[in-house]
Amino acid sequence: MILITLLIFTAAIAVATFLPLWQNPHWSVRSFDFPRLQIATLAAVLIIIQLLFLDLAQPVSWLLVFVAALSLAAQLWWILPYTAIWPSEVKNAPMKSPERTLAILTSNVLTPNRNAPALLKLVQEHQPDILVTLESDQWWEDQLAVLEGEMPYTIKCPLDNLYGMHVFSRLPLHESEVCFLIEEKVPSMHALVELRSGDKVRIHFIHPAPPSPTENDESTERDVELVIVGRSVADSDEPVIVTGDLNDVAWSPTTRLFRKISGLLDPRVGRGFFSTFHADYRLLRWPLDHLFHSRHFTLASITRLPSIGSDHFPLLTRVVLAPTYGKDQEPLDDDSDDRSRARELAQEKGASKQDVPHPGE
Template sequence: MVYAIALLTGLIVFACLLPLSRHSYWMVRSMDFPRLQIATLAFLILIADLSILNFTQWTSWVLVVSISFCFIWQIWWILPYTLLWPKEVKTTKVSDPDREISILTSNVLTPNRNAEALINLVRKHKPDVLVTLESDQWWEDQLSVLENEMPYSVKCPRDNLYGMHVFSRLPLNESTISYLVEDGIPSIHTQIILPMGDSIRAHFVHPAPPSPTENLESSERDAELVIIGRSVADSQQPVIVTGDLNDVAWSASTRLFRKVSGLLDPRVGRGMFNTFHADYFFLRWPLDHLFHSDHFTLKSIQRLPSIDSDHFALFTRLVYVPTAQEEQEGLESEISDQEWADDIVKEEGVSKDEVPKFCLQDKQKRKLLSFI
């Protein structure tokens, strides 16, 4: 039994140390995902240590200290996504429908044929914007019944698991479909016009994951996030970035995206909102995200019921309140973060200049400047 505990402890220590490397190989980066599961296993091993080990031997203390460190280390990463952490995004105090925007983000899973379940969710929750990922031509045909309710759209059906559609009740402007890093991996960029006339810069993304069946390294995914992050960091407009990032909220690479973009995560201090995998409760983590600039406060965020996809949908309601900028602050970027971001984009040969930009209307520019 002692040998088994020692072996398990060694594996847990290895799983904790591996992500400390910034190497982009898929096996290294995949250890960012199951931090909650590793923490749970480390806690169970710690209980076994305290019950079984002979503490007159120094090796027992080594095992206990090692597994305790692993447990604390993993908890440190996921703690911001619990109710124990201060909220990064303020809960809204404004009640004005013209300032609200709600977005339903759903990775539908291309082979899934339960479109009716998603349509029912849309009609129940009435989002202003519906974003679908992995949607092919079949899904486009099925979702066409929403076009009377959501007359504005951007459609990019694909059969490679990277199709993407946007349906909106609110007007869209300057919409563009881009292939920023990889051929066949699209992203959609547009402006969403609120009823009050203000425009929101929106980016809908679904980069490929690092895996033995996709990209052996995470460099393509990370490069797409970095150039989008750097592009929106230069913008005066309110910004929303949402989609399936194929990365967890607490990973070093997602944190890098937040640092270079300056965007906020409404889940911080509220919960993990694990959206994948819908079929296995013990293997779930937050893969579907919505980040936004500090122009917004949060009305609500929730994970919606299953539509027979491997992902749950994420439904977020934001309120546009430019004055909130003075009260909200995300992660701070350091020189080492910018250097790491430089290395990522250099390796892939891409630039933030490739990300579509939008013109800020003079009226909105004057309004934003009045809040500064």
């Protein structure tokens, strides 16, 4: 009975681990990209139970231990870069440089959430240069209007479909544009932000729809949006930031593909998970809110902020423009297979990197 039970659990862990290697975009497959930390924990516990309760004189027992250990190793391959034991991908900022620092607070507010005072308090406390809100509708726009005295540069797209988006900035925004890159009701925002030093940074705010039984059956729409934005910024030699709720975890194949083809860096590598979703369930959390940047930047700080009543925690990231100091930071390497995969995804939806605005060019 113990053998049968452990056989079932081992098979379940193995399926959950290796099914995502299949590139099928259906949500039932892609959903296993998310809980890798949780599955790794279960695999480790399973190995301990196997060693304690199986008859290790039997070859089948060692086969089960091997499968569970292989599953654990595979999960760790994906998630270990987001722990302190991994080398940091982004350097720490060498010194304070207020005129070249850019602080961005990203917050998926959850449309029906009505705790706007909590977000306003965080803005007052941390004084970000830019606040970007996701899932913000007209009610949220009205509540956040008080920020415009100190953050007068705005981009607004209030929607009641969970994909509204707002940007409030203390710093000048140039060539601002709202686009619907892949889906007609899912916006993205693009602009140049002018730092206090006068330097300009190309910035993209995105929030593609996730694969789920209540949204898109497949991840294709999300994947294509990430791919065309990644291919677009790869052509730029200027400072670039891409941020928002990607509805994808940091370690997924799609986000890794985005990082490879864009050449952007992830400041969480070597520092931690900074899991922002789900705020209400401690054991079911993973990093959905992201900020990626070109090698022009180094990191001053990255912080997950307290809950504002949403299902996402806000994320505050401070980066410093230091192109000379950061020039030897190395992004993930891409290859011809990655580039081919990116082209195939874009062609599947008839999308192109030319669809993405190129502010500053």
